[in-house]
Structures are given as structure tokens and as C-alpha cells.
Amino acid sequence: MIEAKYSKLFGRIAGISLVFAVIPLLSLAVFIYIQFSETYNSKIRENLRATVENKRMAIDLFLEEKRSILQTLAGIHDYETLTSPGYLRRLFRETASHANASFVDMGVIDEQGRHVAYEGPYQLRTANYSDAEWFHEVLLRGVYVSNVFMGQRRFPHFVIAIRRDEGEKTWILRATIDMNVFNALVQSVQSGSRGDAFLVNDKMELQTASRFSGGPMAPAPLTSVERFRGIRVHNETMHGRPGMIGMSWLENAPWLLVITDDVAEEMSPLLSTKTDVLLLCSIGIIIIVIGTITTSRLLVAHIRKADMEAARLDASLLHQSKMAALGKMAAGVAHELNNPLTLIREAAGWLHDLLDPDENEEPDREEIRKVLTRIDAYIERARGITHRMLGFGRRMEPVKEHVNANALVDETVAFLENEALHRNITIERSLDSALPPVRIDPSQVQQVFLNLLDNAIDAVGHDGTIRIRTQVAPTAGFAQIDFMDSGPGIPPQIIDKIFDPFFTTKAAGEGTGLGLAISYGIVEKMGGNIRVESSPETGTTFSVLLPLAETA
Amino acid sequence: MDRTGIKVLVVDDEDDFRLYFSKRFGKRGMEVFEAHDGLTALKRVHEIPVDVVVLDLKMPGMDGMETLIQLKRQVPTVEVILLTGHGSVESGIQSLKYGAYDYAMKPYAIDELEAKIRSAYERRKLHMERLRAQ
Numbered sequence: 001m002i003e004a005k006y007s008k009l010f011g012r013i014a015g016i017s018l019v020f021a022v023i024p025l026l027s028l029a030v031f032i033y034i035q036f037s038e039t040y041n042s043k044i045r046e047n048l049r050a051t052v053e054n055k056r057m058a059i060d061l062f063l064e065e066k067r068s069i070l071q072t073l074a075g076i077h078d079y080e081t082l083t084s085p086g087y088l089r090r091l092f093r094e095t096a097s098h099a100n101a102s103f104v105d106m107g108v109i110d111e112q113g114r115h116v117a118y119e120g121p122y123q124l125r126t127a128n129y130s131d132a133e134w135f136h137e138v139l140l141r142g143v144y145v146s147n148v149f150m151g152q153r154r155f156p157h158f159v160i161a162i163r164r165d166e167g168e169k170t171w172i173l174r175a176t177i178d179m180n181v182f183n184a185l186v187q188s189v190q191s192g193s194r195g196d197a198f199l200v201n202d203k204m205e206l207q208t209a210s211r212f213s214g215g216p217m218a219p220a221p222l223t224s225v226e227r228f229r230g231i232r233v234h235n236e237t238m239h240g241r242p243g244m245i246g247m248s249w250l251e252n253a254p255w256l257l258v259i260t261d262d263v264a265e266e267m268s269p270l271l272s273t274k275t276d277v278l279l280l281c282s283i284g285i286i287i288i289v290i291g292t293i294t295t296s297r298l299l300v301a302h303i304r305k306a307d308m309e310a311a312r313l314d315a316s317l318l319h320q321s322k323m324a325a326l327g328k329m330a331a332g333v334a335h336e337l338n339n340p341l342t343l344i345r346e347a348a349g350w351l352h353d354l355l356d357p358d359e360n361e362e363p364d365r366e367e368i369r370k371v372l373t374r375i376d377a378y379i380e381r382a383r384g385i386t387h388r389m390l391g392f393g394r395r396m397e398p399v400k401e402h403v404n405a406n407a408l409v410d411e412t413v414a415f416l417e418n419e420a421l422h423r424n425i426t427i428e429r430s431l432d433s434a435l436p437p438v439r440i441d442p443s444q445v446q447q448v449f450l451n452l453l454d455n456a457i458d459a460v461g462h463d464g465t466i467r468i469r470t471q472v473a474p475t476a477g478f479a480q481i482d483f484m485d486s487g488p489g490i491p492p493q494i495i496d497k498i499f500d501p502f503f504t505t506k507a508a509g510e511g512t513g514l515g516l517a518i519s520y521g522i523v524e525k526m527g528g529n530i531r532v533e534s535s536p537e538t539g540t541t542f543s544v545l546l547p548l549a550e551t552a
Numbered sequence: 553m554d555r556t557g558i559k560v561l562v563v564d565d566e567d568d569f570r571l572y573f574s575k576r577f578g579k580r581g582m583e584v585f586e587a588h589d590g591l592t593a594l595k596r597v598h599e600i601p602v603d604v605v606v607l608d609l610k611m612p613g614m615d616g617m618e619t620l621i622q623l624k625r626q627v628p629t630v631e632v633i634l635l636t637g638h639g640s641v642e643s644g645i646q647s648l649k650y651g652a653y654d655y656a657m658k659p660y661a662i663d664e665l666e667a668k669i670r671s672a673y674e675r676r677k678l679h680m681e682r683l684r685a686q
Binding site: 421 | 566568572573575579611612613615637659662
């Protein structure tokens with residue numbers, strides 16, 4: 001495999017591992033974060049709700065308490081007593097000291113709206129409330145908690161008024177609530193530096209001072225809210241920041257309690273958690289990435305090593321087989337060389353005899369010359385044999401040439417002709433003279449042909465026929481070369497194994513079992529194929545398919 | 553000794569080999585006949601009263617061993633010396649089992665082979681005399 005392929009493999013392995021490793025981590029982080037923030041959110045909501053509830057109850061209680069006191073006072077006193085000079089002062093002082101100093105003043109007003117008795121810091125003795133709204137309201141309702149108003153004092157205040165019907169007479173007991181106390185009560189829940197708490201009436205006018213939106217009687221920055229029961233909490237953007245608002249209508253006054261929370265402030269722990277989660281996640285991802293890359297690299301290195309090992313084994317196998325073939329070649333050549341060598345010896349011996357010093361006659365110069373010429377011929381024969389062998393071992397790297405398959409067959413037969421002759425085996429050739437050239441490495445394919453022909457000779461043993469046929473194969477684009485022997489055939493139980501490496505039916509030391517395996521490998525690498533058919537009656541046929549040289 | 557004596561049949565498919573054999577052993581006083589394969593050899597032993605057959609092992613058609621077997625069957629009194637090449641001592645020993653008198657390696661040392669032929673001839677002579685005596 002080339003480097004690029006390994007890089008791609010590495011990329012793929014690392015990428016897939018990363019995705020599968022990171023996705024769970026991210027999902028978990030996101031999930032945890034969402035859960036956490038939801039929980040946190042709802043906690044804040046719950047808190048706000050509880051705060052609103054508590055505060056509302058506190059305010060209601062406060063108002064109830066004040067009203068109750070006034071009502072009692074109004075109930076247990078009669079007009080005469082209450083309006084007698086000094087009485088109201090004493091009463092006021094008593095009450096003031098008990099009722100948490102929440103009454104700023106107290107006054108008795110008659111049916112005409114005249115202030116008939118007054119105790120308090122303001123000059124209201126001569127005030128007349130016949131036009132005041134609160135006056136009409138209290139006459140109507142009997143108990144009245146007013147909205148905050150300016151009134152005669154020219155500063156915001158609110159009153160609680162009780163109507164007392166005493167027989168024919170109707171009079172009103174009125175007290176003003178200490179706004180400071182009341183404001184403090186409401187604002188005590190303001191949380192943080194951005195939270196707010198205030199009361200508004202149904203016209204959305206502030207009744208108590210808001211931190212950010214103005215003092216009493218100013219319009220609150222709220223859209224009109226209708227009456228509802230219970231507590232409402234919802235998110236709202238206030239002053240450009242995300243916030244939460246809790247609201248609840250009071251029971252004892254027509255006012256809406258509004259408590260706001262600056263979410264950002266409340267959420268700051270959540271934000272820090274968010275940062276923590278992000279940090280942890282990032283660290284986790286970095287670790288995963290490092291781990292994945294390391295592992296993938298290791299894996300790919302391992303694969304590369306295994307590939308190289310396999311390639312080396314392949315090459316070694318090929319080399320081994322080539323060596324084996326070469327060895328066989330060498331043996332054959334050695335056999336062949338023996339003949340001319342023997343003849344040279346014979347000739348030399350004869351020359352020796354001719355030049356024997358014991359002889360009386362003159363050596364026959366003509367004869368000697370003749371013999372020397374023969375010796376030269378024998379040497380030439382030997383040279384031809386070794387030359388052929390040299391040509392076989394020359395090319396090592398596979399090349400692709402246009403080769404005439406018939407010529408290759410002829411060459412191969414020439415190598416093993418003598419062997420076959422000695423065993424009385426006939427080699428017949430049916431070579432298609434119109435066979436187009438094949439695109440192969442000739443020395444490698446020659447190795448294959450040698451192997452197959454050699455096997456055929458071994459299969460026949462003695463006295464038989466081997467037929468070699470070449471033709472254009474029925475499969476398009478291929479030439480078919482058949483090696484058919486008249487041997488006993490290959491038994492069906494082993495015929496599937498014959499191409500396996502190291503499989504041999506010969507005795508130990510006789511064959512390596514590599515010949516067919518290598519041959520198969522060689523032919524396959526060239527884009528061809530080897531098939532075998534065998535039966536005891538017809539013998540064995542090996543069919544080699546080789547790709548034809550493309551005409552296009 | 554009768555020097556115009558020993559009739560040797562050399563059997564080998566290599567023409568020049570037979571040529572030198574004839575020349576050299578001819579010079580040593582033997583009468584050499586030639587055959588180029590096993591079948592021809594079998595024919596000639598019936599035509600000529602051959603004393604010793606020098607037989608090459610590797611031949612096309614009927615090889616040396618087969619020829620030896622046939623020779624001993626058809627003309628048992630003829631002595632056969634087998635010539636084997638490329639160090640196949642087993643073939644040599646096997647030929648003895650089939651009735652050869654001896655075997656020699658190829659290429660041969662001429663004095664050695666001459667001695668073997670003469671000794672083979674002696675045995676045949678003995679054999680023939682015994683036969684005649686019966």
C-alpha cells in the first residue's frame with residue numbers, strides 16, 4: 001500500500017472513532033447541562049413563587065391587622081367619646097405604641113367630610129374630604145383601603161378608613177399608614193442588587209417605591225394585568241436583561257404585589273457551572289482526541305507492518321519458488337551438459353591414444369585435426385545449454401510485454417524435451433497460429449508453463465502423451481493455453497487443494513508444494529486465471545487464461 | 553590372448569560417443585559393433601556373436617534397464633556392462649540385480665572400463681566352456 005492509502009486509512013479510523021467517542025461525551029454534557037439548568041430554573045421559580053406567597057401573606061396580614069385595629073377602635077368607641085378633646089390624642093398614642101408605629105395619624109370625619117377630630121403631624125383640622133374619592137368609597141363600602149394619593153398633604157400616602165354607623169349618625173375613623181414602614185415591608189424581599197419588589201394598583205400605578213421605576217404614584221413599567229387568583233411567575237426582559245416576575249393580587253387591598261428577579265444574577269452559579277461543564281468537556285474531548293489519534297496511529301502502523309510482512313512473505317515465496325524452479329532448471333541443464341562434456345572427454349581420450357608415445361607410427365595429423373574440430377563443436381553445444389539457462393534467471397522485476405504465447409510454449413517444451421524423450425512421453429502441440437499476442441511478463445509465465453509441463457511429465461511418469469493447445473478463450477479478451485496429460489488424474493478429494501501452498505503429493509524432498517501455488521499467484525497478478533479439470537479416464541487438463549494485449 | 557578377440561557391442565544414442573568408443577577400444581584390440589538404441593541392440597546380438605555389451609542407461613524409447621532385462625532373457629551368456637551418468641549409483645546397483653556383470657560411470661576412465669570388459673569376457677569364456685563340456 002502506498003503512503004496516501006495509509007493516511008486515508010488513518011484518517012478514516014481516527015475520524016470514526018472520534019465521532020463515536022465524542023458524541024456520547026457531548027450528548028452527556030449537553031443532557032446534564034440542560035437537566036441542571038432546568039432544575040435550577042425551576043428552583044428559582046419555586047423560590048420566587050414562595051417569596052411572592054410569603055410576602056403577599058405578610059402584606060395582607062399587615063393590612064388586616066391595621067384594619068382590624070381601626071375597626072375595633074371604631075366599634076368600641078362612640079362618637080361623643082372619640083371626638084371629645086384630648087381623647088383621640090391619648091388613644092392615638094396608645095395605639096401608636098402598640099401597633100408597631102404604623103399609624104402616622106388618626107382622624108374622625110363626619111358624614112359631611114369634615115375632619116372633626118385629628119391627631120397627627122399634619123395640619124388637617126380644617127380639611128374637608130367631601131370631594132375625596134376615599135370618602136365616597138368608604139361611605140359606600142364601610143371599609144376602605146385607599147390607593148396611594150397625594151391628598152391635602154401633597155405627598156403620597158394611603159389611608160384605611162372605617163365607617164361607623166351609630167344609630168342615626170354615621171362617622172368615619174381614618175388612619176394613615178406609615179409609608180416608610182410599608183415601603184420597607186414590601187421592599188424587604190428585594191434580592192441581590194437588581195431585584196425589585198413593589199405594589200401597583202389596577203391602573204398599574206406604583207403604590208410603593210420601586211427600586212428602578214420610580215416612587216409611588218408613578219406608572220409602573222407593566223402592561224395591564226387582570227385579576228387572577230394565586231401566583232403567577234414568568235420570564236420577562238427588564239431593562240434589557242433577562243428576568244423573572246412573580247405577581248400576586250393582595251386580598252386586603254386592590255393591589256398587585258410584583259417581585260422581580262434579575263435572572264442573570266440568580267443564574268450566576270448556573271453560568272459558572274456552564275463554564276465548568278464546557279471546560280471539562282473540552283478537556284475530555286482533548287483527551288479523547290489524543291487517545292484516538294494515538295490508538296489509530298498504532299493500529300495503522302500495525303496494519304502497515306502486517307502488510308509489509310505479508311508482502312515480504314509473498315516476495316519470499318515467489319523467490320523461493322523461483323529458486324526452486326531455477327534449481328530444477330540447473331539440474332536439467334547439468335544433465336544436459338553431461339553429454340557434451342562426456343564427448344569432450346572421449347575426444348580428448350582418443351587424442352591421447354593417437355599421440356601415445358608407445359606407438360611406432362606417425363600420429364595421423366588429419367585425424368587429430370578432425371577430432372579437435374569436433375571438440376569445438378561439443379563446447380559450442382555446452383555453451384548453448386548454459387546460455388539458455390542464463391536467459392531464464394535474468395529478469396527479476398515483472399514486466400509487461402506483448403508476447404507470442406506459442407513461442408513461449410515452444411521454448412518451454414525445448415527445456416523439457418530431453419526429459420520427456422527419456423521417459424518415452426510424447427509431447428503434442430496444437431498451437432493456434434492466429435493467436436493474438438498476450439500482455440504478460442514472459443519470464444514469469446515461462447516459469448508457470450515449465451511448472452505445468454513438468455507436473456504433466458511427472459503425472460504421466462512413463463509412456464504417455466502430453467498435449468499442449470493454444471487458442472482464443474471463450475471468455476472475451478483472453479488466450480487459453482491447455483496442458484493435457486494422459487496421467488491417472490487428480491482425485492476429487494484433493495483437487496481443491498492443489499493450488500494451496502506447500503500442498504504436494506510427492507514424497508518428502510521430492511517437491512516443495514509451491515509450484516502450483518506460485519503459478520496461480522503469478523497468473524492471477526497478471527489478470528489471468530488457472531483452472532483444472534481431471535478424471536481417471538481423460539487425465540488432467542490445466543487451462544491457463546492470459547489476457548490478450550489490447551488492440552485499442 | 554587372442555587379440556582379435558573380444559567382440560563388444562556399444563549401445564548409446566549419442567553418435568559421437570559410439571564413434572570414440574569404437575576408435576579407442578578398437579585401438580586396444582577389440583572389435584566394436586554399434587547400436588543406437590535398445591531395439592537395435594537386441595537385433596544385433598542375434599546377428600553377431602557378441603561377447604560383451606556396453607549399455608548406456610539413458611536412452612529414448614527402450615531405456616538401458618529394459619534393454620538389459622531383455623538381453624539377459626534372450627541371450628543369457630552375453631555379459632552386460634551398464635554405463636550410468638550423473639552419479640546414479642542406485643541404478644548401477646539395480647542393474648547388477650537384473651544380471652549386469654558390472655556398471656561404470658560416465659564419463660568413464662578408459663583403463664578401468666577396459667579391465668571390466670576383459671574380465672567380463674573371461675567369465676563368458678568360462679561359461680561357454682562349461683556349457684560345451686555338458
